[in-house]
Amino acid sequence: MNGLPLFGTNNQSSDTFSGSVDGGNLYAPFIISNGNLEQLLDNEPNNK
Secondary structure, eight states, X not given: OTTOOOOOOOTTOOOOXXXXXXXXXXXXXXXXXXXXXXXXXXXXXXXX
């Protein structure tokens, strides 16, 4: 993840984060369902 902090919150709750990012890059939020971030990043080729 190249030094970018990863943020998360619990189910049925909200949270607020603030910070700044460099311009000229593409940043996009994503949602993980039926799993967690560790499962997404475990180098499993079947992750979609």
